[in-house]
Amino acid sequence: xxxxxxxxxxxxxxxxxxxxxxxxxxxxxxxxxxxxxxxxxxxxxxxxxxxxxxxxxxxxxxxxxxxxxxxxxxxxxxxxxxxxxxxxxxxxxxxxxxxxxxxxxxxxxxxxxxxxxxxxxxxxxxxxxxxxxxxxxxxxxxxxxxxxxxxxxxxxxxxxxxxxxxxxxxxxxxxxxxxxxxxxxxxxxxxxxxxxxxxxxxxxxxxxxxxxxxxxxxxxxxxxxxxxxxxxxxxxxxxxxxxxxxxxxxxxxxxxxxxxxxxxxxxxxxxxxxxxxxxxxxxxxxxxxxxxxxxxxxxxxxxxxxxxxxxxxxxxxxxxxxxxxxxxxxxxxxxxxxxxxxxxxxxxxxxxxxxxxxxxxxxxxxxxxxxxxxxxxxxxxxxxxxxxxxxxxxxxxxxxxxxxxxxxxxxxxxxxxxxxxxxxxxxxxxxxxxxxxxxxxxxxxxxxxxxxxxxxxxxxxxxxxxxxxxxxxxxxxxxxxxxxxxxxxxxxxxxxxxxxxxxxxxxxxxxxxxxxxxxxxxxxxxxxxxxxxxxxxxxxxxxxxxxxxxxxxxxxxxxxxxxxxxxxxxxxxxxxxxxxxxxxxxxxxxxxxxxxxxxxxxxxxxxxxxxxxxxxxxxxxxxxxxxxxx
Numbered sequence: 001x002x003x004x005x006x007x008x009x010x011x012x013x014x015x016x017x018x019x020x021x022x023x024x025x026x027x028x029x030x031x032x033x034x035x036x037x038x039x040x041x042x043x044x045x046x047x048x049x050x051x052x053x054x055x056x057x058x059x060x061x062x063x064x065x066x067x068x069x070x071x072x073x074x075x076x077x078x079x080x081x082x083x084x085x086x087x088x089x090x091x092x093x094x095x096x097x098x099x100x101x102x103x104x105x106x107x108x109x110x111x112x113x114x115x116x117x118x119x120x121x122x123x124x125x126x127x128x129x130x131x132x133x134x135x136x137x138x139x140x141x142x143x144x145x146x147x148x149x150x151x152x153x154x155x156x157x158x159x160x161x162x163x164x165x166x167x168x169x170x171x172x173x174x175x176x177x178x179x180x181x182x183x184x185x186x187x188x189x190x191x192x193x194x195x196x197x198x199x200x201x202x203x204x205x206x207x208x209x210x211x212x213x214x215x216x217x218x219x220x221x222x223x224x225x226x227x228x229x230x231x232x233x234x235x236x237x238x239x240x241x242x243x244x245x246x247x248x249x250x251x252x253x254x255x256x257x258x259x260x261x262x263x264x265x266x267x268x269x270x271x272x273x274x275x276x277x278x279x280x281x282x283x284x285x286x287x288x289x290x291x292x293x294x295x296x297x298x299x300x301x302x303x304x305x306x307x308x309x310x311x312x313x314x315x316x317x318x319x320x321x322x323x324x325x326x327x328x329x330x331x332x333x334x335x336x337x338x339x340x341x342x343x344x345x346x347x348x349x350x351x352x353x354x355x356x357x358x359x360x361x362x363x364x365x366x367x368x369x370x371x372x373x374x375x376x377x378x379x380x381x382x383x384x385x386x387x388x389x390x391x392x393x394x395x396x397x398x399x400x401x402x403x404x405x406x407x408x409x410x411x412x413x414x415x416x417x418x419x420x421x422x423x424x425x426x427x428x429x430x431x432x433x434x435x436x437x438x439x440x441x442x443x444x445x446x447x448x449x450x451x452x453x454x455x456x457x458x459x460x461x462x463x464x465x466x467x468x469x470x471x472x473x474x475x476x477x478x479x480x481x482x483x484x485x486x487x488x489x490x491x492x493x494x495x496x497x498x499x500x501x502x503x504x505x506x507x508x509x510x511x512x513x514x515x516x517x518x519x520x521x522x523x524x525x526x527x528x529x530x531x532x533x534x535x536x537x538x539x540x541x542x543x544x545x546x547x548x549x550x551x552x553x554x555x556x557x558x559x560x561x562x563x564x565x566x567x568x569x570x571x572x573x574x575x576x577x578x579x580x581x582x583x584x585x586x587x588x589x590x591x592x593x594x595x596x597x598x599x600x601x602x603x604x605x606x607x608x609x610x611x612x613x614x615x616x617x618x619x620x621x622x623x624x625x626x627x628x629x630x
Contacts, residue, residue, distance in 0.1 A: 003533045004125050005086045005566045013079025016595050024584040028568045029577040032588030037595035038570045040074045042539050046128045048083040048095045050103055050118045075099040087123050088533050090270045125534040138512035138520035144499045151394050159387045166380045167492045173373045174488035180366045190355035201345035219325050224346035226318055231350040237307045244300040377491050388412045388497050406523050407502050414498035416442045426479050441466040451490040454480040518544040529557040535566040542573040555579045574614035
């Protein structure tokens with residue numbers, strides 16, 4: 001499989017009106033004088049691809065405002081950007097975007113596609129870094145993690161998708177467990193009430209026995225039986241309706257999703273036949289499953305109709321029986337109070353009698369839900385381990401590839417901020433000092449271990465494990481037990497890995513956040529230049545780097561990844577296009593009101609512009625050569 005590529009950028013309106021740049025695979029450089037719009041080209045590409053920098057850090061708001069200002073000033077209210085992009089599968093997309101509207105995407109046939117595809121990082125992807133953003137990466141662990149993840153985007157995306165699915169299933173499972181527990185509590189209360197009503201029924205029957213004739217007693221017994229008959233049909237109808245609803249709503253929705261698993265753009269690619277054949281098979285299986293499922297649904301519908309018919313027949317049979325019973329009751333006024341008490345007790349016993357079976361069914365369902373939760377938690381934990389293992393492997397590869405100059409170390413599950421915030425929210429209204437205890441707890445005990453202690457209500461073990469005050473431990477356990485929804489959130493807390501990028505300086509390894517500005521670029525840039533499917537766009541990567549580092553470290557990497565990745569560099573340094581053997585150099589020139597492309601081609605085709613803009617002119621170039629003795 002190939003790699004993603006930018007193919008063409010066109011601009012209509014604004015400072016870069018009528019700009020038309022063609023990109024080649026390999027190294028492309030954009031050069032020009034100050035104010036010629038080089039940075040604007042990169043930001044226009046970023047805007048078209050909807051790759052705005054993630055808002056992190058104290059200056060993120062100002063950076064976002066600067067980007068919006070740049071777009072407004074250089075594109076205007078009516079201008080637009082058109083970007084042609086080729087995916088690694090060979091699919092071509094045309095992206096059109098104005099300054100203030102979302103992007104509009106069409107495929108090679110002109111069919112409009114969903115804008116959400118830009119966020120998938122599968123069909124369309126690019127790594128874009130503005131001026132000084134490389135230095136910012138050195139200060140930001142989340143940005144460093146994203147940098148490492150980019151070196152294995154496909155496998156990590158699969159793991160992230162699996163984690164998202166498992167998280168969703170765990171949350172659904174938590175809701176089911178809570179609902180089952182509520183229903184069990186209600187059914188258990190009904191059992192207590194049932195015992196009381198059974199006692200009342202027995203007492204009322206005994207009291208009535210001495211005053212009523214055998215015929216009246218038989219009629220009263222039949223009345224109680226009729227109540228049980230009606231209750232039995234209601235229970236049966238509810239059970240069948242629940243089953244039919246479950247099969248008719250949840251399962252078909254999942255089956256119908258089979259036909260839409262594959263995105264349309266894949267069918268138009270060079271491997272479209274593979275996906276078209278697979279799509280037809282999925283649709284065929286979807287139809288088969290829907291047909292197979294229709295039979296039990298039809299049968300359940302028949303059961304419901306039979307139950308409705310039985311209810312109608314029973315109601316018809318009950319009407320004369322109830323009328324006869326009412327007549328007997330009228331003739332036995334002296335027994336009416338006791339009879340009313342017996343009838344009420346009989347109705348309640350019939351209504352509550354289902355609770356015995358309901359408790360058994362609910363407890364069985366709860367056991368199944370808990371067993372499913374155990375499996376889901378194990379899958380969630382294993383997926384997180386797989387993700388950490390993958391990152392550790394990438395870190396090792398990076399360290400090996402960069403020859404002992406730069407290394408990456410991954411600290412597993414080290415991002416504890418979400419865990420701290422969760423516990424702080426739980427203890428905020430407890431009236432206790434919680435900051436220091438939470439620090440000790442998060443350092444000592446993973447969320448799943450805390451959850452297990454909460455399930456066992458083992459406050460003593462919690463206090464001992466995290467060096468907590470026993471009263472604090474008891475309060476925390478109680479809070480988790482009293483708020484089951486919060487307890488279940490522990491199972492889906494994702495403690496991210498924290499990578500640490502280090503540079504060897506005079507025989508000592510120093511983490512990126514402790515480096516000078518130039519050293520930070522020396523640590524981060526070689527990682528950015530490693531293999532990836534996504535095009536890499538950087539604004540002035542040479543800033544804060546000396547030319548020897550560019551010649552000795554950067555240029556060899558540029559040559560090593562030729563043919564494996566597209567790079568677009570905005571630069572003032574001639575070493576990058578010349579020694580890097582750029583396949584395309586775009587030369588911009590501005591007159592104060594507009595900027596335009598005055599030349600584009602390989603180094604040989606535009607060398608006079610490189611000498612003029614980047615070397616200070618041919619005379620200056622020769623003078624330096626003479627001074628060097630060359």
